[in-house]
Amino acid sequence: MKHQVCIKKRNKSNHLISAVSLLCIMLFSCINFGQELDSSEDLGVFHFEEEVIDYGSIAQNDNGVRTFKFTNRGRAPIVISKVKTTCGCTVPTYPKKAILPGESGTIDIKYATNRVGTFSKSITVISNADNGQKKLRIKGNVIAKPKASVN
Numbered sequence: 001m002k003h004q005v006c007i008k009k010r011n012k013s014n015h016l017i018s019a020v021s022l023l024c025i026m027l028f029s030c031i032n033f034g035q036e037l038d039s040s041e042d043l044g045v046f047h048f049e050e051e052v053i054d055y056g057s058i059a060q061n062d063n064g065v066r067t068f069k070f071t072n073r074g075r076a077p078i079v080i081s082k083v084k085t086t087c088g089c090t091v092p093t094y095p096k097k098a099i100l101p102g103e104s105g106t107i108d109i110k111y112a113t114n115r116v117g118t119f120s121k122s123i124t125v126i127s128n129a130d131n132g133q134k135k136l137r138i139k140g141n142v143i144a145k146p147k148a149s150v151n
Helices: 002-040
Strands: 046-048 052-059 065-072 080-085 090-093 104-111 117-127 133-143
Touching: 046 133, 052 065, 080 090, 080 104, 090 117, 104 117, 104 133
Parallel strands: 052 133
Antiparallel strands: 046 065, 065 104, 080 117, 090 104, 117 133
């Protein structure tokens, strides 16, 4: 009988310890989550005028440069570390200096229009902004120039 009472007391102690541990974990999780939300307010935030540029139909060997315009709507400078493209036919030019809050910038994309046919290319902007990687896209159709007739 004495042994059963001792076991019941031990089970009550274990339940109390478990409840207190769970309460502490929940409390610290809430505090940590709140800190993460506050720190995100101190990041740069990209706002692009367009995320997809449609070239439409463009003649072979025409100017393939198009510009993505953006503004930093965050509270911290944005530094673009890299702009990746899906192939060598798409060449990016981007700012190397920090874009301060409220400032604007551009990313120029040159598509090689010597390739005839439809195209759709992805561009990934890697930075310290709130989402880290921003996906942009270009698309269009390069139409072959008619060959000059020889008389």
